[in-house]
Amino acid sequence: MHKTPLLDKLESGPWPSFIKDLKRVAKRKKSVADLLGVLERSYKDKITHWKHGGIVGVLGYGSGIIGRYTDLPEEFPGVEHFHTVRVNQPSGWFYTTKALRELCDIWDEHGSSLLNVHGSTGDMIFLGTTTDQLEPCFAKLTAKGWDLGGSGSAMRSPSCCVGMARCEWSCYDTMDLCYEATQHFQFEMHRPSFPYKFKIKCSGCPNDCVAAVARADMSVIGVWKDDIRIDKAAVKAYAGGELKPRGGGSPYAKLDIKADVTDLCPTACMNYDGKTLKIDNKNCNHCMHCISLMPMALRPGTATGATLLLGSHAPILEGAQMSWVIVPFMEMEHPYDEFKELVGNITEWWSEHGKNRERVGELMLRLGMREFLKGVGLEPVPQTVKTPRANPFFFWHQEDFDAEAKGRKYIK
Ligand code: HEM
Numbered sequence: 449m450h451k452t453p454l455l456d457k458l459e460s461g462p463w464p465s466f467i468k469d470l471k472r473v474a475k476r477k478k479s480v481a482d483l484l485g486v487l488e489r490s491y492k493d494k495i496t497h498w499k500h501g502g503i504v505g506v507l508g509y510g511s512g513i514i515g516r517y518t519d520l521p522e523e524f525p526g527v528e529h530f531h532t533v534r535v536n537q538p539s540g541w542f543y544t545t546k547a548l549r550e551l552c553d554i555w556d557e558h559g560s561s562l563l564n565v566h567g568s569t570g571d572m573i574f575l576g577t578t579t580d581q582l583e584p585c586f587a588k589l590t591a592k593g594w595d596l597g598g599s600g601s602a603m604r605s606p607s608c609c610v611g612m613a614r615c616e617w618s619c620y621d622t623m624d625l626c627y628e629a630t631q632h633f634q635f636e637m638h639r640p641s642f643p644y645k646f647k648i649k650c651s652g653c654p655n656d657c658v659a660a661v662a663r664a665d666m667s668v669i670g671v672w673k674d675d676i677r678i679d680k681a682a683v684k685a686y687a688g689g690e691l692k693p694r695g696g697g698s699p700y701a702k703l704d705i706k707a708d709v710t711d712l713c714p715t716a717c718m719n720y721d722g723k724t725l726k727i728d729n730k731n732c733n734h735c736m737h738c739i740s741l742m743p744m745a746l747r748p749g750t751a752t753g754a755t756l757l758l759g760s761h762a763p764i765l766e767g768a769q770m771s772w773v774i775v776p777f778m779e780m781e782h783p784y785d786e787f788k789e790l791v792g793n794i795t796e797w798w799s800e801h802g803k804n805r806e807r808v809g810e811l812m813l814r815l816g817m818r819e820f821l822k823g824v825g826l827e828p829v830p831q832t833v834k835t836p837r838a839n840p841f842f843f844w845h846q847e848d849f850d851a852e853a854k855g856r857k858y859i860k
């Protein structure tokens with residue numbers, strides 16, 4: 449064991465300590481003992497001690513494993529190779545203990561035993577192994593029905609909120625869509641063929657518990673188009689204080705329906721006169737505020753589906769983006785043919801026009817929504833913009849003039 453005075457300080461305090469965990473494993477794994485050593489050195493030097501990049505993998509796949517080598521291999525031979533294996537997680541991260549034991553057995557045998565449960569994209573992360581262990585590890589995984597997740601300029605592992613498994617607000621079966629999309633895009637996941645990475649995330653409702661709108665190129669967010677279902681007796685129970693707001697998760701002991709719910713509705717489409725709660729549903733923008741506060745009284749409608757948004761990515765290169773609406777409403781029924789076809793069209797358009805390492809959201813900004821919509825076969829609809837453009841630098845195309853000459857003011 450290396451001396452780790454700086455890391456030792458992180459064993460105190462109430463939060464579960466990763467140093468304690470690492471030390472426990474270090475007793476039986478040389479690689480983890482050396483990981484602690486190299487980490488202590490990084491704390492001291494305030495700089496990483498991993499070399500740049502690393503390209504390793506398994507035969508047949510171009511993604512799934514992230515190669516890593518320390519720049520201090522003589523001092524820390526246990527982490528000379530320290531590659532990461534991304535294992536595709538089950539939808540919603542539901543495991544049986546049998547499945548987890550299976551994974552742990554494989555990783556105890558072929559790697560450091562360290563896990564990240566889970567990587568931010570969703571994968572089960574096996575942290576640290578050597579190149580010669582990759583194929584045997586992969587063989588054991590696939591023999592038990594597991595597969596690698598995505599990495600590189602490929603479709604990444606889709607992920608989803610728990611959806612219908614445990615949440616009454618889910619407007620479509622997020623776990624099923626996640627699984628179907630994963631199976632449908634296996635080729636694109638395992639063999640990078642895009643200009644850059646592409647992620648799909650599925651949330652069952654606008655609360656967006658997997659943060660799809662911020663960290664998936666394709667964000668699928670459940671929504672309804674009919675009326676919010678109101679249980680009048682339960683509204684009364686909230687007003688009388690018998691039911692606690694937000695399932696007991698809010699600071700208010702008793703809900704003031706006017707102050708806490710209707711006055712905070714962003715579109716001011718609710719009304720409460722002290723007795724009856726009314727919602728003008730055609731002006732509701734499905735923000736979830738009222739439903740989240742009064743889950744026993746209000747429920748999403750029954751004509752459900754999803755809004756599709758495209759384009760979110762972190763700041764590099766052109767600045768951070770959140771996804772924005774490209775399809776206000778799409779039915780989300782198994783086997784999701786329309787969705788799969790659209791994602792196929794989008795990745796095709798992007799692969800054709802995208803520059804090297806240009807995310808699809810950046811391509812949309814560079815070529816414009818008009819090119820995008822035409823390229824993927826979607827109609828321009830008002831919901832795709834927050835406000836119309838404020839400048840007059842509008843591009844006219846010959847087809848616009850032709851349409852105008854025929855008496856039509858705008859092409860459809
Ligand atoms: C009351 C004062 C001003 C008025 C009425 C005015 C008016 C305008 C107008 C009409 C445009 C064309 C915008 C467009 O077509 O989109 C423009 C652009 C511009 N103005 Fe002004 N302007 C004023 C003050 C200034 C000042 C003080 C500056 C510089 C310090 C300035 C710098 C510019 C520049 C650089 C552009 C071109 C912007 C671009 O193309 O991106 N303006 N201005």
Ligand code: HEM
Nearest residue numbers: 813814816836837838839840841842843844845846848849
């Ligand atoms: C009868 C008076 C004017 C006429 C005929 C006129 C005409 C024009 C034209 C044809 C352009 C080029 C537009 C383009 O290519 O998009 C232009 C640009 C511009 N004009 Fe004027 N202009 C007049 C008065 C003014 C005045 C009084 C100002 C300043 C207060 C001004 C500021 C500008 C600016 C800043 C631009 C550059 C806009 C840009 O390219 O972003 N103009 N003007």
Ligand code: SF4
Nearest residue numbers: 609615618652653657
């Ligand atoms: S995103 Fe909506 S449906 Fe999914 S778990 Fe969260 S609240 Fe429930």
Ligand code: SF4
Nearest residue numbers: 713732733735736738
């Ligand atoms: S979901 Fe949001 S917009 Fe719709 S009625 Fe409730 S608070 Fe208003």
